[in-house]
Amino acid sequence: MTISQKFDYRFEPLGEQHDRAAFSCGIAALDQYFCGDPIMQDVSRKVTNAFVLTSDGKLVAGFYTLSLISILSADLPPSLAKKLPRRPIGATLIGRMGRDLSLRGKGIGEMLLGDALHRAWMASKLVLSWAVVVDAKEGARDFYLENEFIPLATQPSRLFLLMKKIDLMFEESRSS
Amino acid sequence: MATATVMQRTTRQARERIDVRLRPEQKADIEMAAHIKGLTITDFIIQNAVTNAKQTIREYESWTLERPDAEIFAAALMESAALGPKLTQTAKRYKERFLK
Numbered sequence: 001m002t003i004s005q006k007f008d009y010r011f012e013p014l015g016e017q018h019d020r021a022a023f024s025c026g027i028a029a030l031d032q033y034f035c036g037d038p039i040m041q042d043v044s045r046k047v048t049n050a051f052v053l054t055s056d057g058k059l060v061a062g063f064y065t066l067s068l069i070s071i072l073s074a075d076l077p078p079s080l081a082k083k084l085p086r087r088p089i090g091a092t093l094i095g096r097m098g099r100d101l102s103l104r105g106k107g108i109g110e111m112l113l114g115d116a117l118h119r120a121w122m123a124s125k126l127v128l129s130w131a132v133v134v135d136a137k138e139g140a141r142d143f144y145l146e147n148e149f150i151p152l153a154t155q156p157s158r159l160f161l162l163m164k165k166i167d168l169m170f171e172e173s174r175s176s
Numbered sequence: 177m178a179t180a181t182v183m184q185r186t187t188r189q190a191r192e193r194i195d196v197r198l199r200p201e202q203k204a205d206i207e208m209a210a211h212i213k214g215l216t217i218t219d220f221i222i223q224n225a226v227t228n229a230k231q232t233i234r235e236y237e238s239w240t241l242e243r244p245d246a247e248i249f250a251a252a253l254m255e256s257a258a259l260g261p262k263l264t265q266t267a268k269r270y271k272e273r274f275l276k
């Protein structure tokens with residue numbers, strides 16, 4: 001696929017008009033999810049929202065999915081429990097994210113992450129979210145670590161970024 | 177567990193079928209395990225598969241902070257938030273391109 005060098009990308013909610021079959025991020029499981037039926041089923045069943053980066057409204061440079069998860073606390077010693085919210089708290093999950101293999105090294109991942117964090121941040125102003133959580137598939141972990149996500153101890157593929165940090169990214173652009 | 181009793185109450189509800197092919201030794205293990213638990217093979221398979229499926233869904237939809245993760249999360253909450261260079265750059269470039 002070719003996408004013009006001039007910067008004219010935009011984000012759109014995933015729809016039938018997007019050419020999913022032409023997309024390949026090179027990770028079989030992610031390609032199967034995006035190119036085939038699963039992502040459309042998840043979207044139509046309202047399991048997740050999906051957004052694509054495109055320049056012509058058809059070809060897909062990258063995509064990501066957003067949904068909500070809740071964070072619960074296990075039975076913890078009181079000294080630790082008092083540092084954490086007592087009730088289950090909401091967080092935003094980037095379930096999957098991928099960019100087309102032909103666009104490697106063009107900063108597409110950064111744009112995808114920027115948009116995902118921006119949407120999560122805007123949504124958090126209406127419905128509170130404490131963090132953006134991600135399930136980093138193979139190879140993607142370093143990308144999130146670089147972007148200051150914090151890894152967990154028990155699930156090495158799961159990382160989080162607190163919303164108070166994301167606030168700092170977008171706060172001054174609020175009024176614009 | 178609740179899952180088991182829920183299963184037994186479904187007698188009059190619609191039923192679906194799943195055909196599964198498995199190796200003889202896998203089937204022998206299942207038969208043996210069902211016998212030990214005093215369950216029919218069907219009940220044994222359903223109970224285990226459903227419990228496992230619900231657990232998988234729960235893990236996907238929610239994230240229970242076990243001890244070491246809770247410590248990591250609590251430490252992050254206590255920290256005063258400051259942006260590092262990479263995230264600052266991600267934010268700057270995103271705003272230039274999409275929010276101007």
